[in-house]
């Protein structure tokens with residue numbers, strides 16, 4: 242052994258040809274093909290040569306079995322680098338880093354079909370000629386919001402960009418200072434305005450904006466008035482804002498359009514489901530907005546998309562903008578969106594069929610009962626270092642929707658058995674949960690790890706529980 246582990250020199254490296262002929266290599270070549278295996282072996286040999294030159298290469302590293310094993314592991318690791326399903330137990334239901342809204346089964350079916358079959362994406366089957374890819378989704382949007390016309394693009398950021406570029410390129414757009422928000426992921430209203438080619442005119446102050454502020458700012462260069470849903474923050478205290486109805490009247494008195502970026506934009510009154518109120522798209526249009534933009538994958542509960550609804554002639558101009566072609570949605574997204582919008586036609590079933598609303602409207606008593614049910618098996622999987630409790634907690638909608646509202650929820654609270662501060666241990670525990678076959682994501686706060694169970698539906702419980710055994714297996718517990 243001592244001899245085997247003696248340092249190796251670059252001259253001891255095996256040749257590629259010899260390695261490829263090794264019997265142990267046959268299975269890898271069969272599995273992954275010659276090109277991929279060769280590419281990896283070249284990388285590995287280059288790396289080994291460097292180590293040899295530094296005098297840090299041991300002979301055991303050069304054994305064929307060791308080289309084959311490294312190759313197998315490296316190629317398998319590459320294959321694992323894909324999007325993975327995780328359990329979002331962060332308490333944020335529409336989590337932008339975790340893919341926002343889960344889609345209903347009806348949408349999955351529609352997407353699967355477009356992925357495997359030719360579809361009438363831009364083909365009018367009745368007329369036998371070219372049609373519009375968005376026509377079906379837009380017809381539903383008009384029906385559900387009372388809008389004259391609609392259009393669909395890649396996401397809401399694209400919708401705002403396209404709208405501003407179409408209506409206000411080279412001219413001014415007036416926005417209240419209190420609404421110049423940053424949504425996250427580098428979406429800042431002033432930056433979007435600049436990219437769209439419109440000049441931002443800020444009016445009012447951070448906390449108070451009055452109708453006269455807008456009136457004073459309107460001039461020959463003004464193209465548009467815009468209102469932006471503050472989404473992820475709220476100004477409270479001594480505040481004043483001009484509501485949509487007032488602002489629309491004011492815009493129209495000056496022959497200008499009003500655009501409202503609702504961000505989340507719900508299609509139904511959430512209060513009817515016992516949830517916090519959020520202005521609906523229909524209400525915003527009825528209040529006089531000429532155009533309303535909102536996301537497909539926030540409260541709407543569909544795929545990523547940007548939806549623009551409003552006056553027919555304005556939508557027609559937007560559709561003629563060459564940027565529209567660059568921002569259009571693909572067939573999978575449109576299929577999912579159509580399926581989700583179809584569910585809105587039957588609103589009494591919505592809270593059951595649409596995952597986002599089903600999760601948002603889950604009752605906290607039921608979630609607490611679920612937490613109590615899950616506690617014993619999970620406690621058993623943790624080392625005695627950790628104490629587990631089933632406790633009430635609060636979820637939030639996320640993605641900028643209803644930032645101040647907290648939804649009573651419940652879940653598991655994991656604390657160190659010794660009490661006190663154990664930040665490092667908590668971080669390690671949370672890292673271990675991220676290494677489970679389907680990673681579990683919670684949130685750390687107040688010296689505890691919190692797993693909000695609102696987003697774990699009863700049907701997923703068995704699968705969720707099954708994998709906790711891995712925690713004990715891998716390193717004799719965790720912590």
Ligand SMILES: *Cc1c(COP(=O)(O)O)cnc(C)c1O
Nearest residue numbers: 396397398424472504505536641
């Ligand atoms: C979320 C949000 C956006 C961006 O929407 P995406 O669909 O994520 O592109 C724009 N404006 C507001 C007010 C938002 O809340």
